[in-house]
Amino acid sequence: MKAWIGKSVIAIGLIHSIFGLVVFRPTIATLLDERLLNTVDGQPDRERVFWFLFTGFAWLILGALIDWMERSGLRLPRFSAWVLLVMTGVGVVIMPKSGFWLFVIPTIGLFRRHQLLEKPEAVHEPP
Numbered sequence: 001m002k003a004w005i006g007k008s009v010i011a012i013g014l015i016h017s018i019f020g021l022v023v024f025r026p027t028i029a030t031l032l033d034e035r036l037l038n039t040v041d042g043q044p045d046r047e048r049v050f051w052f053l054f055t056g057f058a059w060l061i062l063g064a065l066i067d068w069m070e071r072s073g074l075r076l077p078r079f080s081a082w083v084l085l086v087m088t089g090v091g092v093v094i095m096p097k098s099g100f101w102l103f104v105i106p107t108i109g110l111f112r113r114h115q116l117l118e119k120p121e122a123v124h125e126p127p
Contacts, residue, residue, distance in 0.1 A: 001113065005076075006067025008106045013059030016099060020056055024049040066106075081110035 021028065027049045031039045040046040069076055084107045091100030 001070075003067060003070035005106045005109045005113070006063045006065070006070050008109070009063030009066055009103075010060055011063075012099065012102045012106075013056050013061075013063055015102070016059060017053060017056030019099075020049065020052045024052065028053075076110060076113070078114050081107065081114060084110060 027045060031046065031049070040050050066076065066080075084103060088100055088103040088107050091098065091103070
């Protein structure tokens with residue numbers, strides 16, 4: 001099987017991070033001007049930027065881990081598909097106009113991969 005699920009999560013993390021860097025550029029510039037130390041606490045616009053970028057970074061790490069497991073021939077646990085499904089579902093319901101829809105593809109891929117791996121082989125019994 002091709003290793004593509006981790007790469008798709010990495011792509012989502014990249015899209016998310018690049019979008020955040022572009023859209024929140026003025027706020028990021030202010031944070032950098034203030035040298036980052038203790039520049040976020042209690043300021044909702046800055047907290048939003050931090051969590052937006054931090055989440056993108058976390059998805060990059062998650063995608064890299066999934067990709068490594070796929071390329072190493074390690075099987076992702078079944079619960080990983082359910083976790084991704086719940087995360088995607090909650091995100092889509094709470095923020096329907098967001099990028100959470102992108103996670104539908106790797107979620108389906110994980111469920112499909114488990115379905116293919118667990119398919120019992122055909123047993124040929126003599127007539």
